[in-house]
Amino acid sequence: MWEIKGTWNIEINPSPRQQGSGKKSICADKIFLLLFMLLSVVSSCQESKMNEKKQVWAGAVVAPKEYPVEIYNGALSSNEYAYNFGPIYGILKQGWSSSGKSMGRPDTPIEFPDELKMTWYAIQEQKFYTGNWKLDKEQISKVWQEGSLNVKTGTKEEFETLIVGLAPGGNVALWAEGARQVLLATFQAHDTTINKETANPDFEHFFRQEYRDVAYTPEKLYGTELYAQLQGKGWPDPKLYLDYNKKYAWKFAVEGIGIGPKDYFYYKCFNGERDQLLNTSDGNTDLPKAIPEHISVKWQDSKQQHWVADTRFKYDVIKKAFEQFDPAEKIDLLIQVDIASNVLNTYLKSSSKQVKIVGYDLALVPVDN
Known part of the structure; x- marks a missing residue:
C-alpha cells in the first residue's frame, strides 16, 4: 500500500518570463498532477482494504438428527448489520455435518459479525440453552479471503455462509461454508428458563400443548427408521460432538x-x-x-x-x-x-x-x- 508521511512544502517560483503574468509553471503543474495520482492510489488502496472486511454472506443454523431444536432467538451481528434467527426456522434436525437452513442473504457486501447470540430449546433434553460470544472478525475475514479451490476449473471460489451448529449439552459450533467447510470456533452455552408469561409473542406456539402433541411425536422428530435405532442403541452421548x-x-x-x-x-x-x-x-x-x-x-x-x-x-x-x-x-x-x-x-x-x-x-x- 502507498503511504504519504510527513508534511510537503511546495514553493512555486515563477520564472522571470512568468513574473507578473499570473501563470503557474509547468513544473508546478506536474507536481500537482503527481500529488493527485498518489492520492488516488492511496484512496484506491484504502477502499480495497475496506472491501476485504466486507463480503456478501448469509447466516444458517443446523442441529443433529438425534437432537432436534427450536430457536427462540439469536443473531450473527456487527455494529453495521445483524443476521437474525428465530422461531420461523421451525424444528431443526438436518444433521451435524449438513448444510444449514438459511433465509437468504443481502445483495451488497456487509461487515463480518463480531458477536454471536443464540437461545434455543433442545427437544430431547427438554431444556433451554442460551449464550453470547465474541467472534474473531479478522479470522473470519482471513478464511474468507483464502476461499476454496475448484478442482475442476483450478479457480478460487469464495465462501457463502456462516453456519451455527447447536448440539446437545449446550455445545455450539461455527463454520464457514462454501466449496469447502471450515470449523471457525466452538462455544459453550448455559441453561436458562423461559416461560409463557415472559416469552416473545412469536414463540407463543411453543407453549400450546396441542402444537407439541403433534410436532413432537417421535415419527415427526426422527422418522421411523432413526427412532427405531435410537430406541435400540440409545441417544448419542452429548460429548460426542466435542469428540x-x-x-x-x-x-x-x-x-x-x-x-x-x-x-x-x-x-x-x-x-x-x-x-x-x-x-x-x-x-x-x-x-x-x-x-x-x-x-x-x-x-x-x-x-x-x-x-x-x-x-x-x-x-x-x-x-x-x-x-x-x-x-x-x-x-x-x-x-x-x-x-x-x-x-x-x-x-x-x-x-x-x-x-x-x-x-x-x-x-x-x-x-x-
Missing part, C-alpha cells in the same frame, strides 16, 4: 492406480469440515485434520476413462483405528484399489504399523468427466 473435533496428522495416499496432477481427493469429517484437494495440492499434507466420515478419489486411467473410488465410515469403527496411533504421528489414509477384481480397501498406515478400516457404501465405478 468429533479431535485431530490427527493424516493425509491421502493410494495404491493400485496411478493418479496425475489433475486428479483429486475429497473428504468430509465428522466435525463438519470438508474439502476437495488436487493430487498436487499443498492441502494434502499430514497437518492435523479431524476423523473423516466420507472419502473419495477421482482419477483418469491410461485409456482416458475417469473413475471414482468412494467410501463412508461409521464413527466408532474408524475412531478405533485412529486411536491406535498417536495424534502427532504421521499417518497415510491409504486407498487401495484393484480395478480388475473390483476391490476397494482402506487403511491407516504409519512408519510402524498398518490398520485396516472397514467402510460401507463402497463404490468403485467409471464416471463421466
Whole structure:
C-alpha cells in the first residue's frame, strides 16, 4: 500500500518570463498532477482494504438428527448489520455435518459479525440453552479471503455462509461454508428458563400443548427408521460432538492406480469440515485434520476413462483405528484399489504399523468427466 508521511512544502517560483503574468509553471503543474495520482492510489488502496472486511454472506443454523431444536432467538451481528434467527426456522434436525437452513442473504457486501447470540430449546433434553460470544472478525475475514479451490476449473471460489451448529449439552459450533467447510470456533452455552408469561409473542406456539402433541411425536422428530435405532442403541452421548473435533496428522495416499496432477481427493469429517484437494495440492499434507466420515478419489486411467473410488465410515469403527496411533504421528489414509477384481480397501498406515478400516457404501465405478 502507498503511504504519504510527513508534511510537503511546495514553493512555486515563477520564472522571470512568468513574473507578473499570473501563470503557474509547468513544473508546478506536474507536481500537482503527481500529488493527485498518489492520492488516488492511496484512496484506491484504502477502499480495497475496506472491501476485504466486507463480503456478501448469509447466516444458517443446523442441529443433529438425534437432537432436534427450536430457536427462540439469536443473531450473527456487527455494529453495521445483524443476521437474525428465530422461531420461523421451525424444528431443526438436518444433521451435524449438513448444510444449514438459511433465509437468504443481502445483495451488497456487509461487515463480518463480531458477536454471536443464540437461545434455543433442545427437544430431547427438554431444556433451554442460551449464550453470547465474541467472534474473531479478522479470522473470519482471513478464511474468507483464502476461499476454496475448484478442482475442476483450478479457480478460487469464495465462501457463502456462516453456519451455527447447536448440539446437545449446550455445545455450539461455527463454520464457514462454501466449496469447502471450515470449523471457525466452538462455544459453550448455559441453561436458562423461559416461560409463557415472559416469552416473545412469536414463540407463543411453543407453549400450546396441542402444537407439541403433534410436532413432537417421535415419527415427526426422527422418522421411523432413526427412532427405531435410537430406541435400540440409545441417544448419542452429548460429548460426542466435542469428540468429533479431535485431530490427527493424516493425509491421502493410494495404491493400485496411478493418479496425475489433475486428479483429486475429497473428504468430509465428522466435525463438519470438508474439502476437495488436487493430487498436487499443498492441502494434502499430514497437518492435523479431524476423523473423516466420507472419502473419495477421482482419477483418469491410461485409456482416458475417469473413475471414482468412494467410501463412508461409521464413527466408532474408524475412531478405533485412529486411536491406535498417536495424534502427532504421521499417518497415510491409504486407498487401495484393484480395478480388475473390483476391490476397494482402506487403511491407516504409519512408519510402524498398518490398520485396516472397514467402510460401507463402497463404490468403485467409471464416471463421466
